[in-house]
Amino acid sequence: MIVPVVKEILKADDQVALENRAAFDAAGVAAVNVMGSPGAGKTALIMAAVERLSPDVQPGVIAGGVASSLDADRFAARSIPVVQVHTGGCCMLDASMVHTALLHLDLPTLDLLFIENVGNLICPADYTVGADLNLVVPSVPEGHDKPYKYPDMFAAADIAVLNKADLLAGSGFNLGYFECGVRMVNPDVEIFHVSSRTGAGVEPWLEWLLQRLGKRTPELV
Amino acid sequence: MIVPVVKEILKADDQVALENRAAFDAAGVAAVNVMGSPGAGKTALIMAAVERLSPDVQPGVIAGGVASSLDADRFAARSIPVVQVHTGGCCMLDASMVHTALLHLDLPTLDLLFIENVGNLICPADYTVGADLNLVVPSVPEGHDKPYKYPDMFAAADIAVLNKADLLAGSGFNLGYFECGVRMVNPDVEIFHVSSRTGAGVEPWLEWLLQRLGKRTPELV
DSSP states (O other): OOOOHHHHHHHHHHHHHHHHHHHHHHHTOEEEEEEOOTTSOHHHHHHHHHTTSOTTSOEEEEEEESSOSHHHHHHHTTTOOEEEEEOTTOSSOOHHHHHHHHTTSOGGGOSEEEEEOOSOSSGGGGOOOOOSEEEEOOBGGGOTTHHHHSHHHHHSOSEEEEBOGGGOTTSOOOHHHHHHHHHHHOTTOEEEEOOTTTOTTHHHHHHHHHHHTTOOSTTOO | OOOOHHHHHHHHHHHHHHHHHHHHHHHTOEEEEEEBOTTSOHHHHHHHHHTTSOTTSOEEEEEEESSOSHHHHHHHTTTOOEEEEEOTTOSSOOHHHHHHHHTTSOGGGOSEEEEEOOSBSSGGGGOOOOOSEEEEOOBGGGOTTHHHHSHHHHHHOSEEEEBOGGGOTTSOOOHHHHHHHHHHHOTTOEEEEOOTTTOTTHHHHHHHHHHHTTOOSTTOO
16 A cells, blocks of 8 residues: 655645734735745845835845845844744745744734745755745856756746846846746746845846836836 | 654664765775855865876865766866766765765775765765865855855864965955954864965865875875
């Protein structure tokens, strides 16, 4: 007799993802699942976004990781509601972990929730957490071949935000090759180039994000 | 009744790792397990090493990944024996995958085998593949907080080779903070700074590596 344990567990987690989504909808919260390699700049990108929101768009953050609260500390220092989730060694956030984190957030007071996934280009692609949008953050120093080497991650994304674009000059990063790879696995993906450090490109990306999520954009400061 | 399936599978894989190690020893091959984030420069570092080996130190490569043969192609183009292993979506190489790859290499003709693990700072730390040495490749653009956020990877490493050191100036990367984090989880680790792109620091690192592995170093060209 074969017991398909893993399959059943995945199905249960998908059910929790639907519950998370229902909770977001009920509270009027738009949730973005932010994925990328270690050091791609997920935290910096989220920080660049929340710094540019007008006061009537209240952000919140769930920060996933295997250790430390360094990311969560950065948001807490700016009085942004944040929950740090340690995955117990797991290489991604799943819906149940997000569900538990939601118990520690006052969801109806939030408008925009960033779910910062574990730094990893493989595992998070296989799990839905119930977000409205899946966003992947590749970065220039990682090289232009990432969509070819990690196609599932780019296939799972609604939007790819190429970070550290200030390092493009002289890097050998071939934008055409990169974008061709992204569109090969995912013709519908939106691609933006930003530098969280300099701020270049952050506002057009954020404007698109807020429009897509049904949040008013004129509040952009 | 509880059946500890995962534990037993891990034990079986550990047994295969011992067999890999015995095969390396019998063939006089020193094997290095190279781990790091996507885009940290694992392939570039290995390439920088093999380009500097004298002709009587024969390298070989096992290149792990979830998709494409881009890494293996680079070695094959230089007539370096290489096997590309696709992990079937798995976020690391395990001993059994390496064991299978060894069937495609003429081990007695090799002296130094680089096992390039899947780009990931989490999963590969939990698996031994039977290598003589575990090497982690952090890189400057990933930021100085990686040992704090991914301690298990740095704890599992015998040596940390900080790549892309040519990007240190003006990056905000705090070397002292980085090295403190590495030594906090692993006081015995060796730390080197290199730039695979410029070649800076590659020879001192390679000399240490060959000495540690019992390979003669004067052959360095």
